[in-house]
Amino acid sequence: MPVPFEYTPTGSIMIHDPKYEHDTRTLQTENTHTVCYARVSSADQKTDLQRQTDRLKAFAINMGVTNPQIVQEIGSGMNGSRRKLNRILADPTVTTIIVEHRDRFARMNMELVESSLQAQDRRIIVVDDHELDDDLVRDMTEVLTLFCARLYGRRSASHKAQLMLKAAES
Incomplete structure (x- = not known):
């Protein structure tokens, strides 16, 4: 098969999605960590920000991340000068960034950011990736x-x- 799989003791075949399933030893080592990045556009959406953060943290824990770092930011998705996001992208110890939707990370050119991070053996995981x-x-x-x-x-x-x-x- 073109994707990783394993036979279970009951005779079923379990297919592993490499996008979401990684060995937890490679997800977090001593020198690397995973960040859950949550963003809303304005201060009146703070309740949405907290719900988004809770969902991201639960997703990270289900992936096997023991202590994900949570970063919350209020700012426009069109603005490239978001301090907290820029700090995450500049930190080479952040190997995995988890976001809820693609537009929570960046409104445009998400593919360019993904490619540059992938060249550094880093990745972005989009939890709800049912975009167009x-x-x-x-x-x-x-x-x-x-x-x-x-x-x-x-x-x-x-x-x-x-x-x-x-x-x-x-």
């Missing part, structure tokens, strides 16, 4: 997300400028 498989649909979604973010960013900047002018006048 059609490349064209995913690309269009990313482009629309980018345009919306820029449009709302301009509106926000324009609104802030108007407020500053009013404050300066009074």
Whole structure:
């Protein structure tokens, strides 16, 4: 078979998914660790952040990780200057990053980040990976997300400028 499998004592065949199942000795050694990364866009979603964190921690423990590090962040998925995520990516001892959805990690170019981490024998595990498989649909979604973010960013900047002018006048 093209995937790892084993025969159980009852005669059944158990197929192992290499994406999720690894020897726990390779998941966490003394010099490496696993991080569960949870992110929401705004502070009013803090309850969602806690639920997301709980699900990630339970997933990591079910994978065999004894003490996963939990990192929570509030910030836009379009913003590349998320301090906590950048710290995780820069840390070579973090060998596994677990996220709930692809867009919780990055809205765009997730494949580039995955490739660069894979070149360093590191990986990202997406718990709920039922994203759109059609490349064209995913690309269009990313482009629309980018345009919306820029449009709302301009509106926000324009609104802030108007407020500053009013404050300066009074």
